[in-house]
Amino acid sequence: MLNYVSWISLFSLSAQLMLMADLPEKVSVDSSWKVTSEYGLSSPGQNKGLELTFYLKDSKITLVKYILIPWQDLVSSNMLGSPLIGVNPFAVIYKNYPAGVILNQQHQNLYERIDLCFNKLIGMDEAGQEATIEHRPSAFDGIRIVEMTQYAYWIDLQIAEPGSNRSVIGDIIELFPGKMVRISLIPDQGPAKTFWRRGAVAGNSCFSVLEGLFLDSTKARFSKLLQKPDLESVQGSFTKSLADLEQLTEAGNVDGDCRSTLKSWMRRFYYFPDLREWQDDRNIFPDYVPKQGPDTILDFEPGLRSSFAQIPHAEAASIQDLIKFYRRIKRRARRNPGKWEEGNIVLGASPKEYHPSHEEFLLMEVGSRIIWLFEHSNSGELAKYLNKLFLKPRVIQYREFSVTHVDVMGSGRFFYVSEINEIKHKIK
Numbered sequence: 001m002l003n004y005v006s007w008i009s010l011f012s013l014s015a016q017l018m019l020m021a022d023l024p025e026k027v028s029v030d031s032s033w034k035v036t037s038e039y040g041l042s043s044p045g046q047n048k049g050l051e052l053t054f055y056l057k058d059s060k061i062t063l064v065k066y067i068l069i070p071w072q073d074l075v076s077s078n079m080l081g082s083p084l085i086g087v088n089p090f091a092v093i094y095k096n097y098p099a100g101v102i103l104n105q106q107h108q109n110l111y112e113r114i115d116l117c118f119n120k121l122i123g124m125d126e127a128g129q130e131a132t133i134e135h136r137p138s139a140f141d142g143i144r145i146v147e148m149t150q151y152a153y154w155i156d157l158q159i160a161e162p163g164s165n166r167s168v169i170g171d172i173i174e175l176f177p178g179k180m181v182r183i184s185l186i187p188d189q190g191p192a193k194t195f196w197r198r199g200a201v202a203g204n205s206c207f208s209v210l211e212g213l214f215l216d217s218t219k220a221r222f223s224k225l226l227q228k229p230d231l232e233s234v235q236g237s238f239t240k241s242l243a244d245l246e247q248l249t250e251a252g253n254v255d256g257d258c259r260s261t262l263k264s265w266m267r268r269f270y271y272f273p274d275l276r277e278w279q280d281d282r283n284i285f286p287d288y289v290p291k292q293g294p295d296t297i298l299d300f301e302p303g304l305r306s307s308f309a310q311i312p313h314a315e316a317a318s319i320q321d322l323i324k325f326y327r328r329i330k331r332r333a334r335r336n337p338g339k340w341e342e343g344n345i346v347l348g349a350s351p352k353e354y355h356p357s358h359e360e361f362l363l364m365e366v367g368s369r370i371i372w373l374f375e376h377s378n379s380g381e382l383a384k385y386l387n388k389l390f391l392k393p394r395v396i397q398y399r400e401f402s403v404t405h406v407d408v409m410g411s412g413r414f415f416y417v418s419e420i421n422e423i424k425h426k427i428k
Contacts, residue, residue, distance in 0.1 A: 002071070002089075002090070002208050002211065003211060003215070004070030004071050004072075004090050004091065005033075005048070005070055006211075006215050007089075007090040007091075007211075007215070008050050008068050008070060008090050008091050009050070009219070010215070010218060010219065010222070010269050011050070011052070011068060011091075011121065011122055011269075012031040012050060012052060013219065013222040013223075013226065013269075014121050014222075014268070014269045014270070015029050015031070015052055015118065015121065016029060016031070016226055017222070017225065017226060017229055017234070017270075018117050018118070018121060019054075019114075020226065020229040023110065023113070023114070025057070026056065026057060026058075026110060027054055027055070027056060027057060027063065027110060027114065028054075028055060028057050029052055029053065029054050029055075030051075030052070030053045030055070031050065031051070031052055031053075032050075032051050032053075033048045033049070033050055033051075034048060034049050034050075034051050035048040048070075049067050049068060049069045049070075050067070050068040050091075051065060051066070051067055052065065052066045052067075052068070052118075053065045054066075054111075054114050056107065056110075061098070061101060061103075061107070062098040062101065063098075063103070063107065063110060063111045063114060064095060064096070064097060064098075064111055064114060064115065065095070065096040065097075065098075066085075066093065066094070066095055066096075066118065066122075067082060067093070067094040067095070067096060068090075068091040068092075068093050068122075069091055069092045069093070069094070070090065070091060071090065071091065071092070071180055071198050072196075072198055073195075073196060073197050073198055074092065074195060074196035075195055082094040082095060082096040083095055085119070085122075085124050086124045086151065086153075086154070087151065087153045087154035087180050088122055088123040088124065088153060089123075089153055089265075091122075092154075092180060092196065093122060093124065120268070121268055121269075122268070123265070123268060144159060144160040145157070145158070145159055146158040146159060146160060146186055150351055151351070152351060153179060153180065154179055154180040154181065154182065155176050155179050155180070155181045155182070155199075156182050156184075157172065157181055157182065157183050157184065158184045158186055158192070159172070159183065159184070159185060159186065160185075160186055161185040161186060161187045161188075161193075169183065169197060172197070173197050173198070173199045173200055174199075174200050175199075176199035176200070177199050177200040178199060178200075179199040180196060180197075180198055180199065181196065181197050181198070181199055182194065182195075182196050183195060183196070183197060213248055214245065214248065214262065217241070217244055218241060218266075218269065221237045221240070221241055222237075222269075224237075225237050234270060237270070238266075238267075238270045241266055241270070242263065242266060245259075245262055245263060245266055246259075249262065260344075260347055261344075291405060291407070291413065295403040295404050295405050295415060296403060297361055297364070297401060297403055299403060299405065299415050300401075300403045300415040300416075300417070301358070301361060303358075304358070304361055304362075304365075307358070307361075307362060308362075308365055311325060311362070311365060311366050311369065312325060312369075313369075314369040314370070314372050314373045315373070316373070316377050319370075319373065322366060322369060322370050322373070323370070325366050326363070326366045326367060326370060326396065329359055329362045329363050329366060330363055330397075330398075332359045333357065333359040333360050333362075333363045333398075335359075336357045336358075336359050337357055337360065338354055338355050338356035338357045338360050339354075339355060339357075340352050340353070340354050340355075341353055341354075341355055343416075347406065347414050348406025348407075348414055348416070349406075349414070349416055350416070353416055353417065354417045354420060355417070356399070356401055356417065360398075360399055360401075361401070363398045363399075364398050364399060364400055364401060367396050367397070367398035367423065367425075368398075368400070368423075370396050370427075371396055371423075371425045374427055394426060394427040395424060395425065395426050395427070396423070396424075396425045396427065397422075397423065397424045397425070398423050399420055399421070399422060399423070400420070400421040400422075400423045401417050401419070401420055402417070402418050402419035402420075402421075403415055403416070403417060403418060404416055404418035
């Protein structure tokens with residue numbers, strides 16, 4: 001299991017760096033681990049939450065407090081009325097506003113600046129909060145789901161409370177390995193009961209592979225860095241940390257996705273306002289070249305090029321061969337459809353990504369060639385061939401896939417299916 005407390009401690013160091021670089025004369029931050037029954041913590045050794053309190057230096061007025069709770073079962077879900085920000089790989093994160101304090105415009109601007117930077121630091125910016133919403137008024141194994149919202153690292157689940165004394169919690173957490181699950185049991189009458197459960201352990205996570213070495217080296221660098229938090233020092237420390245991380249991941253035989261994930265979080269830990277331009281793709285990655293031209297399925301699967309070469313050309317003399325190829329590949333596509341898989345959000349993917357099968361791509365290509373041929377040729381001449389082929393009904397049907405790409409600096413260019421359209425073309 002991850003040492004969530006140690007990972008969260010890095011956020012405390014990062015928050016200090018962020019303030020010393022951006023608002024050194026106006027705002028300070030207090031960092032403290034709070035062990036209390038208020039949070040309803042359950043995990044021995046990690047039963048405490050990190051409170052980061054940002055306040056004005058001159059008047060000591062608190063602008064905002066963030067509460068980071070290590071992943072574990074939580075009895076309470078409202079954290080004494082503090083709104084939930086979200087969940088990252090290490091913590092369930094809440095935000096608390098000071099009661100009875102009215103901020104003037106200047107102080108409100110400071111708060112908004114802190115909130116923007118801190119959300120980026122902890123991974124709760126726009127990309128981290130992208131959700132796939134699934135309304136599921138359905139049931140499985142006797143559990144009726146009212147609504148489910150899936151985020152990158154957690155599930156918001158509303159279920160109808162079972163009518164018997166049967167406990168369904170164990171069944172639920174097995175369904176969502178590697179995620180935190182906020183469960184709301186909705187009874188026939190009365191208020192819902194809401195609490196957190198950590199999903200089943202999903203094997204060794206990317207972060208646990210190099211946890212000790214990564215944490216030790218990063219914390220040591222931050223301790224020195226906070227003594228001199230200027231841009232040049234941050235640049236030097238950031239560059240050395242990335243180099244060390246590269247060596248560690250190579251020595252640990254870590255795969256590319258995991259390496260990209262760790263690099264992404266390294267950049268967040270080193271969040272430094274003036275560093276954003278220096279971290280620009282053109283500076284850190286001088287070999288980076290933007291993609292020219294539209295994204296195509298050949299970008300998604302380059303191996304299709306040789307397969308497409310075997311499809312008859314879109315010309316009248318080849319219509320019989322095209323139809324035969326279409327019939328054959330359609331049967332194969334039915335037997336071998338594509339599938340939905342978990343997307344790697346760090347690499348720009350959505351939470352769920354569709355991966356078409358090779359046969360689906362071939363069916364799309366031959367189908368589009370047939371349709372193009374009928375739209376650009378003598379329909380009467382082609383109809384004679386169709387009568388001989390007994391194509392009934394005269395419908396060409398396939399899935400059309402659109403593709404997009406995401407450039408992840410330090411990792412590469414990744415292509416994803418962005419849109420799926422059902423094509424059904426009737427031949428007259």
